[in-house]
Amino acid sequence: MKVLIETVIPLSATQKKSVQKLVEQKLGNAEIVEKINPSILGGIRITAGSVQYDASVFGKLQQLRTI
Secondary structure: OEEEEEEOOOOOHHHHHHHHHHHHHHHOOOEEEEEEOHHHOOEEEEEEOOEEEEEEHHHHHHHHHOO
């Protein structure tokens, strides 16, 4: 399964390993694809198939708009 990791700046080697380990614990063996996305403003967004984990600043702002 391909897993898309979006961040504003490239992940360090240590961060990549941590994210890879977390993804593999949750989803099993996965191919990580990194994407730099300035529109998320900060944080990280992980997309695996139709499931998305959004810990980005943009995502948090979107959540506040729905309150």
